[in-house]
Amino acid sequence: MxxxxxxxxxxxxxxxxxxIERGIADGRFAAGEKLPGEIEIAETYRVNRHTVRRALATLAERGLVRAERGSGTYVETGRIAYPLRSRTRFSEIVGAGGREPRGQFIDASEQEATRELARELGLKTGAPLVRIESVRLADRVPICVSTTWLSAERFPDAGKVFANVRSMTKLVAHYGIRDFRRASTRITAGIVDATDATRLDLALGRPVLVVDSTDVDTMGQPLTTKRARFAAERVEFLVENG
Amino acid sequence: MxxxxxxxxxxxxxxxxxxIERGIADGRFAAGEKLPGEIEIAETYRVNRHTVRRALATLAERGLVRAERGSGTYVETGRIAYPLRSRTRFSEIVGAGGREPRGQFIDASEQEATRELARELGLKTGAPLVRIESVRLADRVPICVSTTWLSAERFPDAGKVFANVRSMTKLVAHYGIRDFRRASTRITAGIVDATDATRLDLALGRPVLVVDSTDVDTMGQPLTTKRARFAAERVEFLVENG
DNA sequence: TCAAGTTGTCTAGTATCATAGACAACTTGA
DNA sequence: TCAAGTTGTCTATGATACTAGACAACTTGA
Known part of the structure; x- marks a missing residue:
C-alpha cells in the first residue's frame, strides 16, 4: 500500500x-518503443516488481504491450490485437483495447445450404439458411466485414433481429442462447475484392485476413458459421500458445 | 467474484x-430516502452482505449515507457532511463528497495579539500576528469565511503566501510544516453579519455556525488559530463518537 | 406486547493481493 | 566470449478481500 x-x-x-495505459494513450510511450524495465517501473510506483509484472501481464493479454525476454517490454503497434480464443467476442476484444466497438448491418437474405455450409452447421444440404452481411468497426474505423449463416428454421427472422441489435451475441441471446463458444477457426489471406474494399474503406489490392469460423452452444450444437474478412493492416491475431 | x-x-x-454513489448522484436514490436493505443490495449485486456493509461504511464515512440500526440506511441531505476529526482538511472533506473545493483570499493585515489569541497561540499578549480573511467554496458555492491568526515572527509574509496558494495546508507547508492536527474545536452559532452575508452569498438574518479552532504541529506547538463562520444551511458537522 | 425486519458484531475459512528473495533463460553490446 | 541487464519462474510469507453463519441490538407497525 x-x-x-x-x-x-x-x-x-x-x-x-x-x-502505464495512460502513458501509452497520451503518447508518453510511443508505439514500438521500449517501456522502462520492470525494476524501474517498480521503483517509480514504489511497488514490488511482481506487482509490476502482474500489471504488464494484463496489458500484454489485452495486446497493448509485448514482453521480450532478455530485452524488454515494448508498446505494441497500432494494430488491434485480436486474441483467438474459444470465447471470442469482437466487442469485448475491441473494448478491452480501449476502443469503441460498433456493428453495422449491411443486408440479409435467404439461401439454401451448400454442402460445406450444411456440414459446418450440422444440417442437410439445401436446408434454408439466413445469410447476414455486416461490418464491424473500432472507433469508427472498419475492421472486418462478415458473412454469417444461420439456420432459418432455428432463427426465424434473424436478419431483422440483427439489423436491430447489430451484434451476434445479442442476436443469439434474442433466441434464448446465453453463451456460445468458437468451435473452429481457419485463417487464410487474400486480396480484398471490390465490394469489401468499399465496405472496409480499403484500397484495391490490399491484403485481407480471411477467417472461417463456427460457433457452437454450450452443448456443442452449431449455431452460426461465418466468413470474416479483416483489413490486414488494422489487426493482428494472437494465438494462445497454451 | x-x-x-x-x-x-x-x-x-x-x-x-x-x-450506490452513482445511484445517489443521478437521483435514483433521493436525499433523505431509505436505501434498500443490506440483504437486498447484496442480492442485487450478488455479493455477501458483509461486502455491502463495507461499501456502505465507506459511503457513511464520506457523509453520503447514514445508517440507523434497526431502521435502515438513508441518503444524507444535500448539506455537506463535515466530519470533525483531529485531522481536518477542508479540501479533503469536500473532495471526498465529490465536490470541487476552492479557497479564496480576501485580505490580510497585521495586528497585536489579544490576551485570548495569545493564549491560544502560546504567545505573549501584544505579540505581532498576521490576520488572514478567506472564503472556502465547494462547487463554487461559498461554505465558510474564516479569520485566521498566525505568529508574524514564525510566519513572515504569511498573507502574501496565502494569497498565492489559497490553502492553509499549503501555507504552512511553505514554512516547512508537513503535518498538523486540530488541537481544539469549539462550535457555537449566531446570525450572519453584513460583511459575512455578502461573502457567503447569504441573506441577512440567516444562521451561521461559528467554529473556533486551533491547529498544532506534530510536537503540539500551536500554529494557527481561527474563527470560521459556516453557512448553517449548507453544512452539517459530524462528530466522531469514538 | 410481539413479530418481522433492520443494522451491528463476532468467529471462521478460502482466495487474492502484495512483498521478498533467488535463480534461470535470454539479449545486447563491449 | 563475457558481463551487464532484461524478462521468466519458483517458493514463501503476511495482509487484505470475500464469503458464510450466527446472534445481538434496535425500530417499526400490527
Missing part, C-alpha cells in the same frame, strides 16, 4: 496498469 | 460503493 494509504479498493497492480 | 469473473483489480466493495 504505497501509492495511497487509505484502502482505495483498487488493487496496486491495477493502478500501475492504468498508469 | 460475482460481478465479473476475470479479476478486475477493483475490489467488490468498491464496485458496490461506486454503484
Amino acid at each position: 504505497s501509492i495511497q494509504d487509505a484502502p482505495s479498493g483498487v488493487a496496486l497492480w491495477r493502478q500501475v496498469a492504468d498508469g | 460475482s460481478i465479473q469473473d476475470a479479476p478486475s483489480g477493483v475490489a467488490l466493495w468498491r464496485q458496490v460503493a461506486d454503484g
